[in-house]
Amino acid sequence: MERARVVVLGVDGYLGWATALHLSAAGHDVIGIDSLVRRRWDRECGTRSLLPIRSMPERVKLWQRLTGRRIEWRHMDMCDARAVTELVSEVQPQALVHFAEQRSAPFSMIDLPHAALTQVNNLVGTLNLLFALRDHAPNAHLIKLGTMGEYGTPNIDIEEGFIVITHNGRQDRLPFPMQPGSFYHLSKLHDSHNIQFACRIWGLRATDLHQGVVYGSRTDEVVMHPGLATRFDYDAIWGTVLNRFCIQAAVGLPLTVYGKGGQTRGFLDIRDTVACVRLALENPASQGEYRVFNQFTEQFSVKNLADKVRQARAAHGLKTSIVHLPNPRVEREEHYYNAKHQKLLDLGLQPHYLGETLIESIVATVEKHAARVDPVELEQPNVDWRHGGTPGWSGVPTPASETQPVAVLSRAPKRRRPSPAPDPVRLDA
Ligand SMILES: NC(=O)c1ccc[n+]([C@@H]2O[C@H](COP(=O)([O-])OP(=O)(O)OC[C@H]3O[C@@H](n4cnc5c(N)ncnc54)[C@H](O)[C@@H]3O)[C@@H](O)[C@H]2O)c1
Numbered sequence: 001m002e003r004a005r006v007v008v009l010g011v012d013g014y015l016g017w018a019t020a021l022h023l024s025a026a027g028h029d030v031i032g033i034d035s036l037v038r039r040r041w042d043r044e045c046g047t048r049s050l051l052p053i054r055s056m057p058e059r060v061k062l063w064q065r066l067t068g069r070r071i072e073w074r075h076m077d078m079c080d081a082r083a084v085t086e087l088v089s090e091v092q093p094q095a096l097v098h099f100a101e102q103r104s105a106p107f108s109m110i111d112l113p114h115a116a117l118t119q120v121n122n123l124v125g126t127l128n129l130l131f132a133l134r135d136h137a138p139n140a141h142l143i144k145l146g147t148m149g150e151y152g153t154p155n156i157d158i159e160e161g162f163i164v165i166t167h168n169g170r171q172d173r174l175p176f177p178m179q180p181g182s183f184y185h186l187s188k189l190h191d192s193h194n195i196q197f198a199c200r201i202w203g204l205r206a207t208d209l210h211q212g213v214v215y216g217s218r219t220d221e222v223v224m225h226p227g228l229a230t231r232f233d234y235d236a237i238w239g240t241v242l243n244r245f246c247i248q249a250a251v252g253l254p255l256t257v258y259g260k261g262g263q264t265r266g267f268l269d270i271r272d273t274v275a276c277v278r279l280a281l282e283n284p285a286s287q288g289e290y291r292v293f294n295q296f297t298e299q300f301s302v303k304n305l306a307d308k309v310r311q312a313r314a315a316h317g318l319k320t321s322i323v324h325l326p327n328p329r330v331e332r333e334e335h336y337y338n339a340k341h342q343k344l345l346d347l348g349l350q351p352h353y354l355g356e357t358l359i360e361s362i363v364a365t366v367e368k369h370a371a372r373v374d375p376v377e378l379e380q381p382n383v384d385w386r387h388g389g390t391p392g393w394s395g396v397p398t399p400a401s402e403t404q405p406v407a408v409l410s411r412a413p414k415r416r417r418p419s420p421a422p423d424p425v426r427l428d429a
Pocket of ligand 1: 009010011015035036099100101103121145146211215240
């Protein structure tokens, strides 16, 4: 594919920043958008990235100094319809990669304001984009980050977005039945429906990447300089399971597994995330097409992952224990799981499979920044799916305003004093 003008929405985030660098390195013209709301949510939750991350202006300046390549940075909220419309009509992008959403399941399960904030932020942002594309760039290719969590854990094989069903003697190819496990995952499914609808009625083109849980923090571009680091979350709200196990191992805490640990999901290395997005970009959907790629490379149960981390540490003579804790989520702990993930391989994806070396390199990264690990974040009890996370919540959502279209947190998740019981690990995204 020739050089494309690509907008990366959510460029300040874990995956958005790494992807923007990768696409820029591949010769595409990248415009990066973010409202920086995640940095605000971090302040409100009392959380922070393990790896220090620089401001957006500093990061893009450093990238240009090191490579001569320019990423244009713009501060913008996806929930501001006028700003989204102006962006699309002015830039006339060939493609947009949309990462700009609230992406924590526990955050969405804290209480009513957090569930509402998640769904308003995610759905309104995507709707603004769809209408802007309809009116100003109907040929642009929308690449949207969805999640494997939209499918849930059905007792049949998971297909890539669609399934052929025979019913009462008739047959059709229909969207795969979905059973998401949190208000966050539901927001991604609602987005998927809206995007699919827009492709059907307006002839837009979109790729919905149903992504598994991402691990790691190092891509070819990110490792060029410490100032290009992307965020690495480990706390109970934002941290994903393998990253979190590696932190626990690095600081000598037991690896904490929910319940039986048989919960199985798809996983991928962050290097494969950026490669998959590039493959989708360089092999666009046809006009009017809505397609789904299941974006992961291997599936593991939580217990498998904990065992892998333990084995990787044992190879260096280090002992790591695993503890099972009551599961604060409502989910199956033992279930069938077999999800297809062929389409990105067919486009040429060369997966980086999880091995001991990689686990060791993540642990080494953590050890380097061990002074930044807040033990409270590793021990803080998780949000409970049945009761939420903020006892004492008054039940009155903060009113939305013109400048702040999504509900503002009325109460940050409570920070508790360290307790002897370690925090369970969650499977997110
Ligand atoms: N991290 C994973 O393992 C994973 C797995 C599957 C899917 N995903 C999806 O990938 C996307 C990116 O995930 P991430 O881990 O990089 O998250 P992240 O929180 O690190 O980054 C998201 C970025 O989007 C920005 N943002 C949020 N709402 C915005 C808005 N209204 N306007 C402008 N910017 C906004 C935030 O400020 C943040 O910088 C999400 O949509 C998530 O659902 C992530």
